[in-house]
Amino acid sequence: MRHRFDVIETIKVWECVGCGRIDHPQPCVGICQDRKAEYVRAEDYRKLETLLRRIAFTTPREGESESAWRALQRDARALLAA
16 A cells, blocks of 8 residues: 655755755855755655654554554654654
8 A cells, every 4th residue: 555655755956065055056155065965845744744743642542552652652753853
C-alpha cells in the first residue's frame, strides 16, 4: 500500500554555507562556498509535521501494544524537538 508520503519529492539546489544563497542572486558577504542540498516543498513538510504531531500526542487504543506505541511517540517527539 502506497501512502502520499512515499512520493514526496525533494528539490536539489546549491546552497551557500556562508551567506545562505540558494540558486539565485543574493547579496554575498564574501565567504560563499556552495554545497549540494535537498529541500522539500513547504506543503509536504507541513503534512508530515501534522502526521508526526498526531503520532506524538495520540493515546493508543485499547488492545494495541502500548510499549511499541510509546516508543513511536518518543521518536516522534524527538524529531519534533529537533
